[in-house]
Amino acid sequence: xxxxxxxxxxxxxxxxxxxxxxxxxxxxxxxxxxxxxxxxxxxxxxxxxxxxxxxxxxxxxxxxxxxxxxxxxxxxxxxxxxxxxxxxxxxxxxxxxxxxxxxxxxxxxxxxxxxxxxxxxxxxxxxxxxxxxxxxxxxxxxxxxxxxxxxxxxxxxxxxxxxxxxxxxxxxxxxxxxxxxxxxxxxxxxxxxxxxxxxxxxxxxxxxxxxxx
Numbered sequence: 001x002x003x004x005x006x007x008x009x010x011x012x013x014x015x016x017x018x019x020x021x022x023x024x025x026x027x028x029x030x031x032x033x034x035x036x037x038x039x040x041x042x043x044x045x046x047x048x049x050x051x052x053x054x055x056x057x058x059x060x061x062x063x064x065x066x067x068x069x070x071x072x073x074x075x076x077x078x079x080x081x082x083x084x085x086x087x088x089x090x091x092x093x094x095x096x097x098x099x100x101x102x103x104x105x106x107x108x109x110x111x112x113x114x115x116x117x118x119x120x121x122x123x124x125x126x127x128x129x130x131x132x133x134x135x136x137x138x139x140x141x142x143x144x145x146x147x148x149x150x151x152x153x154x155x156x157x158x159x160x161x162x163x164x165x166x167x168x169x170x171x172x173x174x175x176x177x178x179x180x181x182x183x184x185x186x187x188x189x190x191x192x193x194x195x196x197x198x199x200x201x202x203x204x205x206x207x208x209x210x211x212x213x
Contacts, residue, residue, distance in 0.1 A: 001070065004032035006041060009050060011196050012058070015081070016065040017074045036065055052197040053117045054124040055085060055093040055205060088202045090209075093124070102126065106212055112153075112163045114146060118187060122164065125208055130160060146171060154180055162211055167192055185211070 003021035005013045010023050013036055027035040027043045035047040048068065050061035059081050066077055074080065085091040092098040103126025111127045113119050114134060122129060134145065146169065153160060154176055164185045165171060173181050187204060194200045 001068070002031060002033045003036065003068075004030045004034070004045070005036040006038065007195070008038055008052070008197060009036050011198060012036070012050065012052070012061055012065055015062050015084075016077070017069045017071065018065075034068065051120075052201065053120040055090060055201055056124060057120075058197060058201055059085075059094060084198060085202070088206075090202055090205050093205065109161045109211060110159060111211075112149070112160055113165075114169070115166055118164055118166065121204055122208065125205070127208075127211075150176060150180070164208075 003013065003018055004027040005021060005023055006025055006027065007023055013021055022030045022032060024030050027037060027041075027047075028045065032045055035043040035045050037043060037047060037049065039049050039051055048065060050064065051057040052061060059078075062081055063077065066072075066074065082091050082094055085094060092102065106126035107128055109127050110130050111122055112131045113122055113129055114131075116135070119129065119132075119135065131149070146165075150163075150171075150173075152158065153163075160183065162183050162185050163180075164187060166189045167186050168189055171184075173184060185207065187207065194203060
C-alpha cells in the first residue's frame with residue numbers, strides 16, 4: 001500500500017512501523033492509496049484522520065495507524081509508546097489510576113481557554129473549564145470576546161485561577177493588574193513549538209503540570 005502523510009504526522013507513521021512512505025504537505029500531489037493526516041487537512045484519496053493534542057490521542061493515533069501496517073512488525077507497540085512517554089515522565093497520563101488521581105487534583109483548578117486544542121488538553125488533564133459556553137460560538141469569534149472577558153475578570157474579580165492562551169493571540173496585557181497578569185499562561189504553537197508531535201505534547205503537558213505545584 002502506498003502511504004502518504006503530512007510532516008506533522010510523519011513521526012506517528014514511523015513509530016507505527018511503516019517504511020518507504022511519502023511525506024507531503026499536500027498528499028494529493030503524491031501517487032498514494034492512503035493518506036494519514038490531521039483532522040484539519042483534507043484529501044481526495046482514502047485517509048486516516050488522527051488527532052495529536054493529548055497524550056492519549058497520540059497513543060491512540062499510533063495504534064490506529066498500526067492497524068494498516070501489513071507487516072505487523074511491532075507486536076509490543078503499546079509498550080513501546082508507553083516507554084517513550086515514560087522517558088519524559090508523563091507516562092502517568094496513560095495509566096488509568098494515576099491519570100484519575102491527577103485529574104481529581106486538577107479539578108480544583110478553574111481555568112479559561114479559547115481554542116479547541118487547549119480545551120482538549122486541559123479537559124484531558126482534568127482542569128475545570130469555566131467558559132465552556134464560548135465553544136458554542138464560531139471559532140473565529142473567540143479572540144473577539146477575550147478583551148471583554150479580561151475586562152470583566154479585572155472589574156468583577158471572577159474566580160479563575162488561570163487563563164490559558166495560545167501564543168498567536170498576541171494579547172496586550174499591559175493594562176491588566178499584576179495579579180491578573182500572573183494568572184495568564186501562554187501556550188507555544190506553530191514555529192514556537194517542537195515539530196515532533198510527541199515532543200510538542202510533552203512540552204504542553206509539562207507547562208500545565210506546573211499549575212498544580
